[in-house]
Amino acid sequence: MSEKSSDRTDDTSQMREPEAEQLRSDSSSELDPVLTDTADQVPTTSHQMTSDQESSDSSLSIQSYEIEVTAIDEISESEYRRSRLPYINPGDVFCDDQNEYEVLKFLGRGGYATVWLSENKKTEEYSAIKITKLDRRYREAAEREKMVCYSNRLHQFQSMHFQYMQILQKNCQHKNIVKFLGGFGMKLDGVKHIALRFEALGPNLDQVLDPSIPKFHPNVIKTIIKQLLEALKYIHRKFIIHVNVKPSNIMIAISEKNIQDIAENSNPTVNNYYMDLTNADSKLNVKLGDFGLSVKILKGCESGHRSTCTYRAPESFLTTIIDFPIDLWSMGCVIHKIVTRKQLFTCAQLDDDEQKGKMHLVKIAKALGPIPAAPFQKHSRPEYKELFGDNDSFQEGNPDFHGNFVKAAADYLDADEANRFYNFMLQFLEYDPKKRITAARATEDDFLLPDEGETIHEEETIQRPETGPPVNSQSSSSPGPSNI
Numbered sequence: 001m002s003e004k005s006s007d008r009t010d011d012t013s014q015m016r017e018p019e020a021e022q023l024r025s026d027s028s029s030e031l032d033p034v035l036t037d038t039a040d041q042v043p044t045t046s047h048q049m050t051s052d053q054e055s056s057d058s059s060l061s062i063q064s065y066e067i068e069v070t071a072i073d074e075i076s077e078s079e080y081r082r083s084r085l086p087y088i089n090p091g092d093v094f095c096d097d098q099n100e101y102e103v104l105k106f107l108g109r110g111g112y113a114t115v116w117l118s119e120n121k122k123t124e125e126y127s128a129i130k131i132t133k134l135d136r137r138y139r140e141a142a143e144r145e146k147m148v149c150y151s152n153r154l155h156q157f158q159s160m161h162f163q164y165m166q167i168l169q170k171n172c173q174h175k176n177i178v179k180f181l182g183g184f185g186m187k188l189d190g191v192k193h194i195a196l197r198f199e200a201l202g203p204n205l206d207q208v209l210d211p212s213i214p215k216f217h218p219n220v221i222k223t224i225i226k227q228l229l230e231a232l233k234y235i236h237r238k239f240i241i242h243v244n245v246k247p248s249n250i251m252i253a254i255s256e257k258n259i260q261d262i263a264e265n266s267n268p269t270v271n272n273y274y275m276d277l278t279n280a281d282s283k284l285n286v287k288l289g290d291f292g293l294s295v296k297i298l299k300g301c302e303s304g305h306r307s308t309c310t311y312r313a314p315e316s317f318l319t320t321i322i323d324f325p326i327d328l329w330s331m332g333c334v335i336h337k338i339v340t341r342k343q344l345f346t347c348a349q350l351d352d353d354e355q356k357g358k359m360h361l362v363k364i365a366k367a368l369g370p371i372p373a374a375p376f377q378k379h380s381r382p383e384y385k386e387l388f389g390d391n392d393s394f395q396e397g398n399p400d401f402h403g404n405f406v407k408a409a410a411d412y413l414d415a416d417e418a419n420r421f422y423n424f425m426l427q428f429l430e431y432d433p434k435k436r437i438t439a440a441r442a443t444e445d446d447f448l449l450p451d452e453g454e455t456i457h458e459e460e461t462i463q464r465p466e467t468g469p470p471v472n473s474q475s476s477s478s479p480g481p482s483n484i
């Protein structure tokens, strides 16, 4: 067991929470990311069971789902080097100036960090520690994550392109947002990293939306969507754009007991998660995390910020403007995946961003119909102008997207629900960002009203391969586009 030193940054001052909804405007303003550490304000408990979790524990519909996870030692040395992952091993101990955290298990990795289940050696509480990769720009992403949603004081972050930033918000404290528990700096092999501590959670949505995981009750589908919209409504009211809404950044809360089982599970490649996915009255709790690309703005403004291509809004390709509706487009793509388990669009694996973007827009137009030029004229990216030529829209056929959406949902929803799903989706996939639905309005949509139906029974679930491997959550297990 090796001991790693760390240095800690602190802040305290108070900030003002803006009242939103007057958010939208055409004129530009500064992006406003925020830098601080809220370690002093957040509870020192690394994981607190929510009332939802407690009640879901006592539900009779709790089932165990076996989910395959990547074991850290399956990652080859060359991949380690290529991905610039820091060398961390179970048993390593990190410390801030008050506590020591022992690394127990690898939980996942993303674009800029690896995430580890850890235990506070004094209090025995669990948390997920996210440690940045070996690169300055990844540290910036970590600072951004800490700042934007989880900080509470005025600070200047020199390495970003913004001249100044004001913190106008309190901490993101919402039951559908991953709880931040504190952060500290550390040195690994002489390289500085930032470690962010979060409440430890269960699988991400990508892991549970694999077709081999039994069907969710329609009410569970609606609960998940509603909770995510509540999270978006909350952050948008605080002038925060998440920018990276996607299934792997959404996690399901599990009980303290489940976390303990995972910590004690000696199988590094499979975890058992106890969840309530088939019960009409499920008390499931999902949480939006990963604020590494998030920005805080007062008005729509120019930015180079781009979300993951698959979930990226048309205006993020066609213009330099970043604004709240980009999260709603991404949310539409996520909702499609939650309901149908199919990716609405897949993105080409190309290094050339421009080419990739153009191909993606072709896919969007093929699936959803002509893309009008008018909403994207202001702050347009010149390289995309050729898509429109002299026309007032960019056309790639006339898809039957009503039929396609309803068909895609048919395995999971009855005919009426599938129709409501189509109408719901249309509002997220509105090309004109100004006409796109807001998170606040979306939470009120009829589609989200709970079903009076029964709990789904075993025979109604999707057939799971009897001898096949458990769901491989870390590989790209996406069943591919839904052909719409």
Ligand SMILES: Nc1ncnc2c1ncn2[C@@H]1O[C@H](COP(=O)(O)OP(=O)(O)OP(=O)(O)O)[C@@H](O)[C@H]1O
Binding pocket: 107, 108, 109, 110, 111, 112, 113, 114, 115, 128, 130, 178, 198, 199, 200, 201, 202, 203, 204, 244, 248, 249, 251, 289, 290, 292
């Ligand atoms: N609090 C948590 N509890 C349990 N697992 C977590 C937690 N946070 C993250 N994970 C797991 O680690 C994975 C990577 O985390 P995260 O998305 O925050 O990293 P990232 O580097 O910011 O990723 P991205 O590529 O989206 O930028 C998640 O998909 C999730 O499976």
